[in-house]
Amino acid sequence: MSERSIAVLARKVSKHYGEGNTYVRALGETDFELMSGEVVALLGPSGSGKSTLLTILGLINEPDGGDLEIGGQVVIRAGEFVGNTNQVRRRELGFVFQRSNLIPFLTAEENVRLVLELDGVGKRIARQRSREMLETLGVGDRGAHYPVELSGGQQQRVAIARALIHEPALVLADEPTASLDKQRGRQVMELFRSAARERGAGVLVVTHDHRSLDLVDRTLEIEDGFLIAGGVALGPEGRSGERSSPTVRP
Amino acid sequence: MNLALRDIRHDLSRFALTAVGLGLLLTVVLAMTGIYNGIIVDATALPASLQADLWIVQRDTRGPFAELSRLPAELEDRALAVPGVARARSYVAHTIQRELPDGRPLRFTAVGLSWPVDGGESIPLIEGRPLEQAHYEVIVDESLGLQLGERIRLARDMYTVVGVTKGILASAGDAVAFFTRADAQSIQYDQSSEAIRLDRKARTQRIRESWLGNDPEFVRFAETATGLIPAIAPAPVSAVMINVAPGASIEIVKQRLATWKDISVYSQEDQNELILGGIVEKTRKQIGLFRALLVVISTILMSLIIYTMTVDKLHSIALLKLLGAKQTVILGMILQEALLLGAIAYTIAIGVGHYAFERFPRRVILENEHMLMLALLVLAISSIASAIGMKKALAADPNEVLAG
Numbered sequence: 001m002s003e004r005s006i007a008v009l010a011r012k013v014s015k016h017y018g019e020g021n022t023y024v025r026a027l028g029e030t031d032f033e034l035m036s037g038e039v040v041a042l043l044g045p046s047g048s049g050k051s052t053l054l055t056i057l058g059l060i061n062e063p064d065g066g067d068l069e070i071g072g073q074v075v076i077r078a079g080e081f082v083g084n085t086n087q088v089r090r091r092e093l094g095f096v097f098q099r100s101n102l103i104p105f106l107t108a109e110e111n112v113r114l115v116l117e118l119d120g121v122g123k124r125i126a127r128q129r130s131r132e133m134l135e136t137l138g139v140g141d142r143g144a145h146y147p148v149e150l151s152g153g154q155q156q157r158v159a160i161a162r163a164l165i166h167e168p169a170l171v172l173a174d175e176p177t178a179s180l181d182k183q184r185g186r187q188v189m190e191l192f193r194s195a196a197r198e199r200g201a202g203v204l205v206v207t208h209d210h211r212s213l214d215l216v217d218r219t220l221e222i223e224d225g226f227l228i229a230g231g232v233a234l235g236p237e238g239r240s241g242e243r244s245s246p247t248v249r250p
Numbered sequence: 251m252n253l254a255l256r257d258i259r260h261d262l263s264r265f266a267l268t269a270v271g272l273g274l275l276l277t278v279v280l281a282m283t284g285i286y287n288g289i290i291v292d293a294t295a296l297p298a299s300l301q302a303d304l305w306i307v308q309r310d311t312r313g314p315f316a317e318l319s320r321l322p323a324e325l326e327d328r329a330l331a332v333p334g335v336a337r338a339r340s341y342v343a344h345t346i347q348r349e350l351p352d353g354r355p356l357r358f359t360a361v362g363l364s365w366p367v368d369g370g371e372s373i374p375l376i377e378g379r380p381l382e383q384a385h386y387e388v389i390v391d392e393s394l395g396l397q398l399g400e401r402i403r404l405a406r407d408m409y410t411v412v413g414v415t416k417g418i419l420a421s422a423g424d425a426v427a428f429f430t431r432a433d434a435q436s437i438q439y440d441q442s443s444e445a446i447r448l449d450r451k452a453r454t455q456r457i458r459e460s461w462l463g464n465d466p467e468f469v470r471f472a473e474t475a476t477g478l479i480p481a482i483a484p485a486p487v488s489a490v491m492i493n494v495a496p497g498a499s500i501e502i503v504k505q506r507l508a509t510w511k512d513i514s515v516y517s518q519e520d521q522n523e524l525i526l527g528g529i530v531e532k533t534r535k536q537i538g539l540f541r542a543l544l545v546v547i548s549t550i551l552m553s554l555i556i557y558t559m560t561v562d563k564l565h566s567i568a569l570l571k572l573l574g575a576k577q578t579v580i581l582g583m584i585l586q587e588a589l590l591l592g593a594i595a596y597t598i599a600i601g602v603g604h605y606a607f608e609r610f611p612r613r614v615i616l617e618n619e620h621m622l623m624l625a626l627l628v629l630a631i632s633s634i635a636s637a638i639g640m641k642k643a644l645a646a647d648p649n650e651v652l653a654g
Contacts, residue, residue, distance in 0.1 A: 055649060058572070058648075060572065060648045060649055061649070086574045086575075086576060087574065088574075089572065089573065089574035090573065090574030090575075091574075093574075095572055095573070095651075097651065101565075101569055101651055103566045103569060103570070104260065104563075104566065105253075105256050105257045105259070105260035105261070105563070105566070106251075106253075106256055106260075110251065110256065113251065114251055114573070115573055117251045118573060118574060118575050118576075118579065119574075123251070146260070162573075
């Protein structure tokens with residue numbers, strides 16, 4: 001694995017919805033960092049702010065304030081998107097969801113290849129890399145099949161292949177094992193772990209599934225919009241044994 | 251990667267069926283255009299084929315095509331005496347519906363030509379020859395289904411088909427058959443022997459009951475055939491067609507004829523305007539409205555199809571946005587699908603039309619400009635339809651993907 005760097009660095013990122021009586025604080029001022037090659041599980045009950053944090057890290061929603069860097073690139077400054085967020089999503093982010101969320105009218109191989117072609121990679125190279133990635137994830141023989149023709153586990157592998165094919169700085173996974181049995185759920189988490197190690201991506205897994213938490217590097221818990229202490233931070237040189245430094249609920 | 255083609259490929263049968271449906275709708279739009287053109291050409295084909303410079307008709311009527319006109323047959327001779335008139339021919343026409351011995355219906359407009367001045371030499375024939383004898387010959391339009399040399403019984407006589415035309419129809423769309431005027435009127439005024447006897451008896455009775463009945467000579471005349479009674483004029487004609495002499499001015503001849511108090515005179519252009527403004531006008535408006543309605547329906551239908559296709563893949567569009575796809579990629583997919591749908595539907599319309607229109611009972615006339623017009627129309631419909639889909643696509647929220 002290459003030298004560890006910061007995959008994502010969030011400083012005082014916050015978000016609220018509504019005004020007056022309908023005011024809801026979805027995310028308090030949050031500091032958060034994730035190293036490349038690190039797999040972090042984000043735990044928390046429904047409505048705790050997991051999805052809000054995910055949409056901010058995924059550059060889908062702007063926060064009210066705070067700064068965010070992804071792969072060393074400032075993408076949010078003082079609560080506003082900076083630069084071409086589409087391009088950052090194409091190049092620096094990978095997404096995996098509870099349900100595979102593959103595009104139904106594309107084959108498995110095309111679903112993976114799409115990410116590269118959207119970023120201007122030539123068709124021949126994109127096809128070759130997609131096939132290799134699918135082989136790596138054990139679904140090389142399913143490349144010509146449509147998502148509906150794949151099992152849930154196969155679909156999730158293809159989705160992971162799509163999330164990793166462009167070697168993003170950060171992979172955001174939202175409940176990726178929720179629809180899988182324990183064995184397949186662990187397989188998926190192992191895939192994240194090996195992908196993070198081999199490809200240097202930081203992986204943030206939002207999950208309710210405690211069955212595979214032994215496979216993550218650390219866990220973070222979020223409650224009422226605040227990260228609460230938990231897990232062990234991974235420093236630039238590997239596991240440091242330090243506590244992570246999330247903002248503690250006041 | 252072309253997302254539009256892949257989306258279509260994924261549900262090819264639905265797309266194909268949609269394209270066929272839309273194509274058939276466009277076929278109807280095309281047919282309406284062609285039928286409209288056909289009506290105009292048909293309506294003016296008959297007067298055009300007769301190649302008259304001027305038409306003399308009953309005073310203050312717009313005959314003989316737009317309304318009924320009756321003129322004394324001798325007007326033909328009066329017109330010949332006018333300076334500048336080279337040729338005068340009478341025109342009679344009436345519609346006939348009979349049945350052939352094999353049961354086929356035979357409906358046509360019988361036009362009487364002024365034999366021997368006019369044997370139909372000006373009529374464009376695709377087969378055969380003009381009329382060469384005073385009786386029992388006929389020139390028919392091919393749409394009547396009669397063959398050259400075929401003999402048909404009309405009234406009391408057998409007629410031989412000696413010439414065949416193509417596309418010479420009356421304004422109502424009936425095929426035209428050209429006879430000599432005498433034959434045309436003989437067919438028109440044919441009565442059964444019993445009807446003739448009763449007519450003579452009634453006439454004789456009327457004479458007897460009047461002061462003329464005191465003279466046995468009058469009574470004797472009344473009992474003879476109508477044609478032998480000098481006091482009874484020959485059957486009237488509908489119009490008299492005039493051809494001016496070479497070098498003579500049509501306008502001047504028209505002005506000379508117009509001084510007569512018992513007639514109205516029209517040029518060929520006037521006749522065309524009367525036909526198109528009278529007989530065809532309402533049909534034109536009706537077809538125009540119908541065509542406009544079909545275009546609106548096509549636009550709504552195609553918009554709905556594209557909108558539904560967009561809604562069906564809204565989740566995929568949200569996912570594409572989440573993956574960082576440029577707007578142009580997403581909008582391009584919708585536009586390409588709309589254009590492809592339009593292009594296939596257009597091709598189907600042209601293809602179906604090519605084979606179907608010639609089997610239509612009325613003539614369907616389409617020129618390249620009409621095809622081009624439809625292509626532009628389809629382009630406009632596709633663009634409008636895709637704009638509605640694009641609006642929906644632009645509103646797709648990547649959050650929906652996270653929401654599951």
